[in-house]
Amino acid sequence: MENTDVISTNKFSGKSAHFSDYVILTLTMILWGGTWPVAKVLLDTIPPLTLGFIRYLIASIFLLPTLFFNKRNQSTYDESNKNRKSINRHDWFLFFMLGLTGIFIYGWLFLAGLRYTTASQGAIIAGVDPITITLFGHIMHGERLEVKWKYFGFLISFTGVFLIIGIQSFVNFNRNHFIGNLLILLAMFFWGLYSNLGKTVMKKFSALEVVTISSFFGMILFGLSATTERFWMLWDDIYNLTFIFSIAYISIISTYIGFILYFKSIDKIGPTRVSVFMNLVPVFGVLFSIIFIHEKIFPLFLVGLVLIIIGISLINYPVSPNTSKQEKGMDL
Numbered sequence: 001m002e003n004t005d006v007i008s009t010n011k012f013s014g015k016s017a018h019f020s021d022y023v024i025l026t027l028t029m030i031l032w033g034g035t036w037p038v039a040k041v042l043l044d045t046i047p048p049l050t051l052g053f054i055r056y057l058i059a060s061i062f063l064l065p066t067l068f069f070n071k072r073n074q075s076t077y078d079e080s081n082k083n084r085k086s087i088n089r090h091d092w093f094l095f096f097m098l099g100l101t102g103i104f105i106y107g108w109l110f111l112a113g114l115r116y117t118t119a120s121q122g123a124i125i126a127g128v129d130p131i132t133i134t135l136f137g138h139i140m141h142g143e144r145l146e147v148k149w150k151y152f153g154f155l156i157s158f159t160g161v162f163l164i165i166g167i168q169s170f171v172n173f174n175r176n177h178f179i180g181n182l183l184i185l186l187a188m189f190f191w192g193l194y195s196n197l198g199k200t201v202m203k204k205f206s207a208l209e210v211v212t213i214s215s216f217f218g219m220i221l222f223g224l225s226a227t228t229e230r231f232w233m234l235w236d237d238i239y240n241l242t243f244i245f246s247i248a249y250i251s252i253i254s255t256y257i258g259f260i261l262y263f264k265s266i267d268k269i270g271p272t273r274v275s276v277f278m279n280l281v282p283v284f285g286v287l288f289s290i291i292f293i294h295e296k297i298f299p300l301f302l303v304g305l306v307l308i309i310i311g312i313s314l315i316n317y318p319v320s321p322n323t324s325k326q327e328k329g330m331d332l
Contacts, residue, residue, distance in 0.1 A: 018268075025265040025277050028258055033284025035254045036119040037293045039111065042246050048111035049222060050231040056103060056219035058251035063212040066260070070208055087205075094201050095213045102194025103218020108225075109187035117180025120295045123285025124164055125184045127308040130278055131157045132192030134315060140196045150315050157311030160304035161185060172298065207266075211259060279309045 042051055087095075114122050131154055137143040165181045194214075201210050265274050282305055289295040 021265060021268040024261055025269060025274060026280065028261040028265065029277055029280035030284050031254050031258045031261075032281045033123065034288050035250055036114070036123045036285040037289045037295075038246050038249050038254075040114055040119040040122075040289070040293060042243070042250070043111060043115045045243065047226075047229045047231055048108055048115060049226040050229050051111055052104070052107045053219060053222035053226040054247055055251045055255060056107070056215050056222055058247070059255040060212070060216050060219050062252060062256040063208075063215060063259075066256075067208055067212045091201070091204070094197070095210075096217050098194060098197055098201065098210065098214035099217025099219075099221060101190050101197065103214055104221040104225075106187050106190040106194060107218065107222065109183050109190065113180040113183030113187060115180065116176040117184065118177065118289065118295050119293065120286045120289040120297055121164060121177060121181055121301065122184045123282045123289065124301060124305045124308065125161055125181055126188060126285075127279065127282035127305065127312070128157050128161055128185070129188050129191050130275060130312050130315070132188045133195045134192075136189075136192040136196040137199075140193075141199065150317065153311040153314035155311070156314065157308045160307030160311065163300050163304040163307065207263060215255075276313065279312055282308065 039051070046054075110122075110126075134143075135154070165178065165185065198210050198214075262274070265277075286297065286301070286305065290297060
């Protein structure tokens with residue numbers, strides 16, 4: 001579920017969606033759900049900063065040519081792209097901030113947290129990312145939900161997080177899991193910041209440009225930081241087919257292909273309906289963690305997962321225009 005929510009603000013074509021479009025979108029959620037157990041396995045042999053560098057290095061190798069060929073074929077973008085100005089100094093600063101917050105800091109917290117906690121717990125907690133995006137949308141852009149009762153979705157979702165991080169810690173305390181869960185929760189707040197900063201940048205640039213350039217900056221920051229881990233000294237010990245497949249999965253399949261599929265889904269289905277499908281990521285993340293790496297799931301984890309999904313669904317629940325107008329202009 002990495003560096004893709006930011007594109008949900010793009011306009012979509014308005015074409016009627018077909019069943020195959022929903023199948024592709026569901027497949028994308030499956031790919032992102034699989035990122036959790038795969039990354040967990042990789043973190044047993046490779047430190048977080050180095051893993052982040054390798055991931056975005058490979059992803060950038062695929063994203064940059066894709067951006068280049070799309071720029072040559074302007075018909076793949078909407079008409080507004082033809083009138084866009086060149087990148088100025090302020091734009092580069094914003095791209096750097098996107099790479100810093102949404103790729104590097106978020107990515108490091110995500111991987112560092114996952115190294116301490118289980119993939120299933122991390123996937124459940126990461127399910128609150130639509131909540132943090134909405135929260136920062138309120139702080140940074142003054143965005144409001146259509147009706148006041150939707151704000152109960154925040155309370156319900158974070159109650160689910162509290163069950164996992166707080167209550168479960170007292171039931172079966174594990175210091176490492178507690179620290180890892182907090183790091184992943186903090187990562188989600190940086191993701192919310194990144195996504196809303198991206199809204200500003202995408203007033204001028206396409207989603208593909210934003211994700212590609214921010215990923216490139218994030219890759220550079222990861223690379224500079226990864227030198228402190230001196231991981232190249234252990235390269236011969238982990239270079240095997242399992243390692244190669246896992247790296248290919250999180251960098252090419254999850255990050256690059258996942259982004260392309262999600263971008264197409266936004267175009268065909270629209271951002272509102274696509275956002276609801278994000279609820280499937282923690283579900284598949286937990287499922288794959290149980291099946292492939294045999295993680296143990298406590299009942300409170302499932303209760304927390306259900307509460308998070310209910311909260312997100314409540315926030316995304318469609319309301320009639322009349323109901324929205326009745327509460328328009330009312331503050332919290």
